[in-house]
Amino acid sequence: MKKLDLMQYFFTPKSIAVIGASQDKGSVGFVVLENFAKGKYKGKLYAVNPKHKKVQGIQSYASILDVQEEVEHAIITVPAKIVPLVLEQCGKKKVKAVTIVSAGFAEIGDHVLTEKLQAVMNTYKNMKVIGPNCLGQMYIKEHVDALFLPPYRLKRPKNGTVSFISQSGALGSAILDWAGARDYGINKFISYGNAMDIDEADLLEYLGEDKETKVIAMYIEGVRNGRKFFKIAKKVAKRKPVILIKGGMSEEGNKATLSHTGSLAGSAQVYKAVFKQTGIIHAKTMKQVFDFAKLFSNEPLMKGNRIQTITNGGGYGVLATDGIIQSGLQLAQPSSATKKAIRKVVPSYAIIENPIDLTGDADDKRYEVAVKACLADKNIDAIILILLFQVPTLSKNIDKVMEKILKTRKKPVIVMSAGGHYAAQHKKHLERHNIATFSSPFPAAHALKAMYEYGKKH
């Protein structure tokens, strides 16, 4: 079976064994088993632990070889020392995909144990392995969730169209938690750790082919095979947006990666060249990863770089203008038809240029007219729609009014809104209806710039 075909068993296995399944609350083997046992996973679940006959009420096997039925996927949580033995048993059992959560290999400098593990992998080539030293994978749609973080601490996100590859488990988990809290969808998540078998390039290739994944986001510290990564990245980035943040862009950060995942990170210059040549979208901060993913997964691509701001707060209009210019985009010049339409519904002193300032006492009607006009205006490629929900002249339904108008948009619209709970509720409504919202004008402009640059190549 080909590698890409085997990889499906990480995400849609019909049977899963947790090797190292545990009774001890708080232990990795406990949480992983519990997440499947209490979750909605519909396949068969096996616990492997030689010390117990039952673990969390589930029959436990001394070894995976004792399981009679086929096991498509195994998750290994045992101590590092016995991982090679246990993996060998998985090989004999013809398990197709194995996730090794356990840490204690190359990342701590244990090369003897690492070589032992490598030898097993070399023997069983038809078994694909993620890890060791990783959080494993998650595919919400099928309730496959290898994460050893309990749901009360890390809320799982809903199903979506962004998939995320992370060399770092902690970073990956924080993103999932963040997405869960904000009601953003994630399709597939993989924390791949030391990448002894399946590496970042394999995962990128797999998600590149994956029809459910519209946008790929990545955190990497280094690549295992530069040529392979380059070739695959170039292919995938043509097909869908690949957003990447690289840890260790500074020399000192680079050194720190060595002790983290045992990979040498390579120079910043090399990576910058790779991003440019492959079409990868380079995010410089975690915030940008979120921002870009949100924009690319929700909004249509831009056809030009002319941005229009609509606002009910003059100050934010000014900052959005600064942001558009500083990010290297252009101010749109709204058409006279647009200006005329808006002029009819605003007070005489309102300025209808760029920004279009609907003024502090703007009501729903003004926004309706302005947004419709700008959506139809051929001089405008994208809109930063500033909506300060706090003002009493806007109805409580302004989010729903905007959602309906924006449903058929053919250009990207970022709704920018700052504030507390009331604003957050309204933003959440828009997000649920796949409209990108931001809290600040500069990041909105920078995200549009990234989208414009990507769009030029597509």
Add this chain to the structure above:
Amino acid sequence: MKKLDLMQYFFTPKSIAVIGASQDKGSVGFVVLENFAKGKYKGKLYAVNPKHKKVQGIQSYASILDVQEEVEHAIITVPAKIVPLVLEQCGKKKVKAVTIVSAGFAEIGDHVLTEKLQAVMNTYKNMKVIGPNCLGQMYIKEHVDALFLPPYRLKRPKNGTVSFISQSGALGSAILDWAGARDYGINKFISYGNAMDIDEADLLEYLGEDKETKVIAMYIEGVRNGRKFFKIAKKVAKRKPVILIKGGMSEEGNKATLSHTGSLAGSAQVYKAVFKQTGIIHAKTMKQVFDFAKLFSNEPLMKGNRIQTITNGGGYGVLATDGIIQSGLQLAQPSSATKKAIRKVVPSYAIIENPIDLTGDADDKRYEVAVKACLADKNIDAIILILLFQVPTLSKNIDKVMEKILKTRKKPVIVMSAGGHYAAQHKKHLERHNIATFSSPFPAAHALKAMYEYGKKH
């Protein structure tokens, strides 16, 4: 009476009149009166509206001149056209401080009305005026709240040590709302609009003298009197941190400010020079205003630029290292005593350099030992303390454990933590105990850099 003495009547008036008090829900005159009537303001409250005998159950006067008792402060919400008349009545009544919320003057190009208003101000020099075209002021401690935004839409923050001056009402209100939702304290807030009498420099001077204000944050688009501002800024910035974001740093944004508050913003070069020479801390985004205010109001100043990262997530440790280097700070070199102390409580493979990686299964004890050692270590000037609360090995009380250890800290500690609700709860506990928390490593490093630069001059 001197200007600075008169200004107290904006914040601690014993009596307030709302001129233009209204019965119409949603109108400015309604919300302003309601906020006082339903709020906890302890002084005397008067409604002025010639059309009604009672407004919201409060006796209403035809004019402020009909009020027998002294009125220290008046808030004007009537249409622009009658503002000069009403202000003149305030002058005759010897009101000490007036806030004109009403818009429709220089910002819409109405210079005739603006001149009329100016003439009244010139006549009554002992009456100080904020506005027109502003949100007015708020002082939570005395429940003085001129904001026409209803509390269900804009949650008021608790009392704190950061005061905020904003030329833009919308920006200011978003900050208040944001602070309210996150439980951050604000001391005094002033949205000053067109600044016809009291301008940004007067407010800066007042807050510079104000003992309750530890940190001053500002949003401005332009200054009315460059020399005056420069002189006052230089004086105040020596005494306490002044964090400023300027709208209209780009030429195009600058143009947009003209239509917003009727002020010419001036070139970016001039402003940059002013920031440098006065010691003002220049925030480039709204996010940085929040970040810097949080850090300066909670943390002791740094004595050097050597930053130590402690983490339970390798990836975030790498990014923090990148952030420290890219922001121009240095990596601390922990002393051998520090390393020795930590070595005793971590697994053999844990790397105790910079970052100190307590590894993914770190428990409360490891953090306790590491943080105590770093707080005592003379090689370390500040700490980025990465705490990923999601991992099951950390107890639910880790926030309280950290809070106790950090209580007596003499160097800044930023707790960096990403994620959703569970993480947010723990962060909130730390924030309530005046410990700065961030969601991302780069902003944490940049904020420390700003603090270091400020500290060098103090």
